[in-house]
Structures are given as structure tokens and as C-alpha cells.
Amino acid sequence: MSSPASRSLHFLGAAGTVTGSRYLIQAAGQRILVDCGLFQGYKQLRERNWADFPVAPASIDTVLLTHAHLDHAGYLPALVKQGFAGRILCTEATRDLSQLLLPDSGHLLEEEARYAKKKGYSKHANPLPLYTQEDAMTCLTRFDGRPFLEPQALAPGVSARFIPAGHILGAAQIALTIDGRRLHFTGDLGRASDALMKAPAPFEGADVLVCESTYGNRRHPTADAEAELAPVIKRVAARGGVIVIPAFAVGRAQALMLHIARLRQRGEIPRVPVYLNSPMAINATDLYHRHHDEHHVTDAECRDMFELATMVRTVEESKALNMQRGPMIIISASGMLSGGRVLHHLVAFGQDSRNAILLAGYQAGGTRGAALVRGEKSLRIFGQEVPIQAEVVAMESFSGHADSEELLAWLRPAPVTPKMTYITHGEPDAADALRGRIERELGWHCRVPEHLERVPLGGEAAA
Numbered sequence: 001m002s003s004p005a006s007r008s009l010h011f012l013g014a015a016g017t018v019t020g021s022r023y024l025i026q027a028a029g030q031r032i033l034v035d036c037g038l039f040q041g042y043k044q045l046r047e048r049n050w051a052d053f054p055v056a057p058a059s060i061d062t063v064l065l066t067h068a069h070l071d072h073a074g075y076l077p078a079l080v081k082q083g084f085a086g087r088i089l090c091t092e093a094t095r096d097l098s099q100l101l102l103p104d105s106g107h108l109l110e111e112e113a114r115y116a117k118k119k120g121y122s123k124h125a126n127p128l129p130l131y132t133q134e135d136a137m138t139c140l141t142r143f144d145g146r147p148f149l150e151p152q153a154l155a156p157g158v159s160a161r162f163i164p165a166g167h168i169l170g171a172a173q174i175a176l177t178i179d180g181r182r183l184h185f186t187g188d189l190g191r192a193s194d195a196l197m198k199a200p201a202p203f204e205g206a207d208v209l210v211c212e213s214t215y216g217n218r219r220h221p222t223a224d225a226e227a228e229l230a231p232v233i234k235r236v237a238a239r240g241g242v243i244v245i246p247a248f249a250v251g252r253a254q255a256l257m258l259h260i261a262r263l264r265q266r267g268e269i270p271r272v273p274v275y276l277n278s279p280m281a282i283n284a285t286d287l288y289h290r291h292h293d294e295h296h297v298t299d300a301e302c303r304d305m306f307e308l309a310t311m312v313r314t315v316e317e318s319k320a321l322n323m324q325r326g327p328m329i330i331i332s333a334s335g336m337l338s339g340g341r342v343l344h345h346l347v348a349f350g351q352d353s354r355n356a357i358l359l360a361g362y363q364a365g366g367t368r369g370a371a372l373v374r375g376e377k378s379l380r381i382f383g384q385e386v387p388i389q390a391e392v393v394a395m396e397s398f399s400g401h402a403d404s405e406e407l408l409a410w411l412r413p414a415p416v417t418p419k420m421t422y423i424t425h426g427e428p429d430a431a432d433a434l435r436g437r438i439e440r441e442l443g444w445h446c447r448v449p450e451h452l453e454r455v456p457l458g459g460e461a462a463a
Contacts, residue, residue: 007178007457009208011449012054013037014425017045018214018364019071021425023185024055027178027457030155031055033063034174034185034210038074038105040338042366049075049130054452058083062154063142065090066187067171068097068250071364074105077131077139088142089152091162093170093291095145097250097284102140104249104280106133108339115382148172166190166200167400168251169284169291175204181457182206184418188214188425189402189410195225196255196288196295197400205416208457213426214362215403216434218396225397226259226268232358232393233260233269237327241354244390246342246369248335249281251400252361254288254305256331258297261304275321277312277332277341322348326355335361337368343381346388350379355390360398365427404434411442421446422455 007027013020013035020039025032039045057079065088066072076088076098090098109129116127146152151159157179162172167190176183184206192199203209221228236243247253253276263269276282285306288295297305309331312318318341321330330349332342346368349355363369368379372392378385402410421444423431431448438446449455 007181008454009183009457010054010454011422011424011451013039013048013451015449015451015453016428016431017041018362018426018430019045020048021066021072022075023210024060025176025178025183025457028155028158030062030158031060032154032158032176033060034176035066035072035187036063036075036079037069037071040071040336040367041364041370045366049078053079053082056083058085060084060086062086063088064160064174064176065094065098066165066174066185067168068094068101069168069188069248070101070105072187073098073102077102077106077135080139080142081131081135084142086142087144088139089144089146089160091148091170091172092145093287093294094172095143095170096287096290097168097170098143099140100280100283101250102136103133106131106136112339163204164198164201164294166194166197168197169287169294171197173201175206178457183208183210183457185210186212188212188400189407190400191402191406194400195258196251196297198294198296200402200410203410203414205414205418207419209418209421211407211411211421211423211434212401213407213423213431213434214401215399216407216423216426216430218403218430219405220399220403221397223397225255225395226263228395228397229259230263230268232356233263233272233329236354236356236391237270237272239354240326241352241356242326242349243329243356243358244342244345244349245329245331245358245360246335246337247281247331247333247360249278249333250284252335252398253278253281253331253333254285255398255400256360257285257305257308258301260329261301261308264308265304270327272327272329274309274329275312275331276309277318277321277330277345279313281331281333282311282313318344321345335369336363337372337379346379347381347386350386350388350390353389353391357388357390357392359392359394361396362399362401363394404437407434408437408441411438417444419445423448
């Protein structure tokens with residue numbers, strides 16, 4: 001049994017920001033990393049991806065992964081490249097999705113480095129990717145998919161369980177037990193009313209809770225997502241425009257196709273062509289058939305969702321879309337306009353006022369998506385300023401994250417009150433707003449940690 005003085009929790013990411021989730025637990029002679037995500041958004045955050053990892057990767061024994069989104073998993077290939085040789089434990093669906101997301105991330109990083117060199121907009125003469133597609137494939141050999149809820153022994157006195165979190169396929173809360181002391185990580189917590197995913201499992205209580213706060217200062221609109229989506233499609237189609245929808249390949253793209261399919265079946269929108277321009281999203285959609293027990297979409301709706309769109313698989317097909325005229329809908333990654341094929345569509349269609357850019361979900365600070373939400377009329381893409389004349393529509397009803405009310409509703413029935421709750425994975429105003437509400441409404445001890453802060457996990461420290 002480890003002494004309380006030897007146990008610690010080290011916030012290596014997602015402290016004061018909504019990306020880069022990385023939490024290091026040291027206890028029982030083990031170093032356990034919960035999540036290993038990429039920093040995204042503001043340049044000063046993205047530069048952290050290139051800094052030396054705060055501890056030697058080879059000294060980490062195990063990684064526990066909440067889900068496959070890149071802000072939680074996207075640094076793993078670099079960690080393995082730098083010497084991590086342990087297991088990456090996750091749910092089976094997270095393993096399957098990571099087989100799509102991580103190689104695609106490596107490919108995009110290589111592509112961006114090549115393009116920056118070709119166009120000369122990097123300050124480096126020979127820009128290199130953070131990791132390659134081959135690095136990602138090597139990383140995947142470390143993945144070990146495990147069932148939900150079953151205890152996983154990590155070391156004597158140390159075990160973990162993956163608890164359903166909603167959000168996306170495979171997403172898990174992580175309940176970690178160390179010598180009888182319980183730590184709970186929410187990961188990204190989904191919504192009880194999500195169109196695709198089942199509700200997150202209730203909070204069981206813990207000694208220490210690490211809670212996300214993406215929407216910690218906001219409530220989602222009460223409007224139905226389809227009621228919001230239909231008039232946008234109708235008015236843009238009526239003027240012969242193109243709707244470009246940047247969408248996360250996992251979760252958001254599938255939800256959009258589900259809603260569009262339902263609207264089309266009811267005759268509430270015109271039958272304009274729909275293109276899914278993301279090979280990864282195409283493959284991810286197929287996984288919704290394979291992991292049917294995690295969501296509440298019927299087999300028929302899964303089939304309709306998949307058959308709704310023309311699947312755009314090749315680069316040549318993607319380029320050809322930019323030569324077409326509307327009306328049409330293009331769904332393409334990435335969801336916050338940080339890279340990928342959607343940037344080429346922005347260049348092609350963003351400068352025409354007949355068209356629309358529909359932002360369906362959270363846009364982290366410092367991303368192109370956040371710039372559009374705050375009304376910017378130009379975006380820097382591929383080293384050049386691109387004027388944006390297209391209509392910009394932001395729809396928070398598509399969010400896969402619990403809002404402030406849903407987070408409080410999830411926390412409130414806890415059978416055991418945490419001795420300390422740490423608020424992470426949120427912009428500073430969102431994290432502090434949630435901290436204040438938890439303290440006032442629940443009476444819990446709560447704080448927002450600093451980046452790279454290390455806290456003891458002894459009983460007296462959490463009181």
C-alpha cells in the first residue's frame with residue numbers, strides 16, 4: 001500500500017483550457033496517465049504540443065483513455081514515439097475509433113507540413129509533422145480494448161473501471177481506485193437528451209472528482225435541433241447556395257446525417273444533394289452499426305443515415321466538389337476548422353453570400369470556428385487571408401457536451417460527496433462559473449487547477 005504522501009495528481013493539460021486533456025497519477029509505485037490529448041486553438045497552446053513532455057514518457061506505466069477525440073487521444077502517437085512502452089487501456093469502441101482517428105491525424109499532420117513547405121508559409125525551412133501516419137499505426141499496437149464496468153487491475157491495490165459517459169461511441173468516465181481511495185474522471189460528459197448516444201451513467205461518488213466544464217457557464221438552447229436546422233437548409237437551398245458544415249468525424253457528422261434524414265423523410269426540407277466528405281466519418285458511421293448497444297438509433301435509422309449522403313472518399317472527388325454549384329450540403333471534418341478537407345471548401349465557397357457555413361457544436365478559443373462565431377469576416381487559411389461573405393450559423397443544440405444545468409443535475413444525486421472537485425477542460429470563464437455554482441449550490445470543496453500544478457492525494461489534502 002502506498003502512503004498518502006506518495007500519491008499525487010499532476011495536471012499536465014486541460015487546466016485553464018478546453019483541450020490537451022492529460023492527468024498523471026503517481027501512486028503505488030505506478031505512473032498512470034489519464035488521457036493524452038493534443039492542445040488545440042490558440043498558438044501558445046498549440047506550441048505546448050512541441051514542448052518536452054513534462055515527465056519521461058518511458059516512465060509512464062499505463063494510459064487510461066476516456067475516448068477517441070483528438071483533444072483527449074491525439075498526442076498518443078507522439079508519446080509512444082518518445083518512449084512510452086506500456087498499455088493504452090480504453091473501451092472497445094474507443095479502440096475501434098482510434099484506429100480511424102489517429103492515422104488520419106498523422107496523415108493530416110504530414111500533409112500540412114508538406115503544404116507549408118511547398119507554399120513557404122512556415123518559419124521553418126523544412127517543417128516536420130509532430131508525428132506521422134506510421135507513428136500512429138505503431139501507437140495502435142499498444143491499445144487494449146476493455147468492456148464497460150468491469151474492474152481492470154493495473155497494479156496491486158490499483159484498479160480502474162470504464163463507465164458510460166455518452167458523448168460519442170466508446171466514451172467513458174474513468175473510476176480509479178488506489179488503495180481504497182477513489183478518483184473519478186468525467187472525461188467528456190454527454191447529454192441525457194442526445195439524439196444519438198444514451199445518457200451518461202450516474203455519478204457514483206468519489207474521494208476526488210475531476211470534472212469537465214466545456215459548457216460550465218452556458219445552457220444549451222431548448223430549441224429542437226431539427227427545428228433549428230430545417231429553416232437554414234430551406235433558405236440557403238432557395239437561393240441556390242452551398243451549406244458547408246464543419247463537423248467532427250465521430251459523433252457530430254452522424255448526428256447531422258440523422259437529423260437531415262429525418263427532415264427529408266417528413267418532407268420538411270428540399271431533397272438537395274448531401275455529401276459526406278470525410279473518409280474517417282464514413283468509416284465511423286459504419287461503427288454505429290457495430291456498437292449498437294451504446295446508442296438509441298434504430299437499425300433502420302442507421303441505414304437511412306448512412307444512405308443519405310454521397311460518400312466522398314478520394315482527394316480527386318473532394319476537389320471536384322469545389323467546382324460544383326448549389327444547392328447542396330457538404331459535411332466535412334474538422335469540426336473547428338483546424339485542418340482537413342473542409343478548409344478547401346471554405347476557400348471555394350466562403351466568399352459567396354449565397355452560401356452558408358453551419359457550425360454545429362463547440363468552437364474552442366483560437367480556432368477558425370471561434371473566429372467565425374465572434375463575427376470575423378476573414379480567415380487565415382494556407383497562409384493567406386480568405387474573405388468570408390457566406391452566412392455563418394452557429395447551432396449549440398448539436399453539442400455532445402452536457403451544459404451547466406446538466407452537469408449540476410448529474411453531480412447533485414452523488415451518494416458520496418467528493419472531498420475535492422477539480423474543474424478542468426474548459427475555458428477560464430466556463431471553469432470558474434461551474435466552480436462557483438458547485439460551491440454555492442452543492443456546498444462541495446471545489447477549485448480550478450493551474451497548468452502543470454501537482455496536488456497530493458492524501459486524505460488531509462482533499463478535505
